[in-house]
Amino acid sequence: VAARCRELAEELGLVGTHVFFNEDWVRYEDRADYLLDADVGASCHFLHVETEFSFRTRILDYLWAGLPIVATEGDGFAELIDAEGIGRTVPAEDVDALADALETMLVDTAAAADVRAAVERVARSFTWPVVLEPLVEFCRAPRRAADAARWAGTAVDAPAPRTAAPSRV
Known part of the structure; x- marks a missing residue:
C-alpha cells in the first residue's frame, strides 16, 4: 500500500x-515541527483485535497540535472523535469515505473551524494535570482494590499496607 x-x-x-x-x-x-505544519491528523488502520484495544498516542499529538482528526473506526479514540466532534471517522479500507473526510477537513473551512474549536476543548482533558489527577488522589489516600479480600483474605476496607522508608546508611 x-x-x-x-x-x-x-x-x-x-x-x-x-x-x-x-x-x-x-x-x-x-x-512538533511536523505537527504544527500539518492541516489534519490522520490515523488509518485495519480492523483487528489490536485495533480495538489500542490507545493511539499519535492522536494525543494531534490534539496537542490542535489538528482536526480523520481516523478509521474500531477503537476508543474513534468513539471520542465521533462523540466530541473532533474530526471524522470512516470505515476501515473505505477509500472513498476517507477521501471525503479528508476533503471536508481540508476544504470546508466552516466544518474545519468547528472541529478545531472542539479539538481545543477536548485537548484540555488530556493534559498531564488532568490525566494524573486520579493517580495523585490515590497516592494521597491509598486503599486496597475492591477485590483484594478475595485474593488476600483481608477486609476490603482495610488500609493499604505502608512500608517503612528505607534506612539511610
Missing part, C-alpha cells in the same frame, strides 16, 4: 509540494 501511495503521488506530481514522505523515523524532539 505504501509503495502504491508513493507511486500515485509521484504520478500526480504531488510529492514535495502537497504530499511528503518521511524516509526515517521522526525524532521525538522534532515531531
Whole structure:
C-alpha cells in the first residue's frame, strides 16, 4: 500500500509540494515541527483485535497540535472523535469515505473551524494535570482494590499496607 501511495503521488506530481514522505523515523524532539505544519491528523488502520484495544498516542499529538482528526473506526479514540466532534471517522479500507473526510477537513473551512474549536476543548482533558489527577488522589489516600479480600483474605476496607522508608546508611 505504501509503495502504491508513493507511486500515485509521484504520478500526480504531488510529492514535495502537497504530499511528503518521511524516509526515517521522526525524532521525538522534532515531531512538533511536523505537527504544527500539518492541516489534519490522520490515523488509518485495519480492523483487528489490536485495533480495538489500542490507545493511539499519535492522536494525543494531534490534539496537542490542535489538528482536526480523520481516523478509521474500531477503537476508543474513534468513539471520542465521533462523540466530541473532533474530526471524522470512516470505515476501515473505505477509500472513498476517507477521501471525503479528508476533503471536508481540508476544504470546508466552516466544518474545519468547528472541529478545531472542539479539538481545543477536548485537548484540555488530556493534559498531564488532568490525566494524573486520579493517580495523585490515590497516592494521597491509598486503599486496597475492591477485590483484594478475595485474593488476600483481608477486609476490603482495610488500609493499604505502608512500608517503612528505607534506612539511610
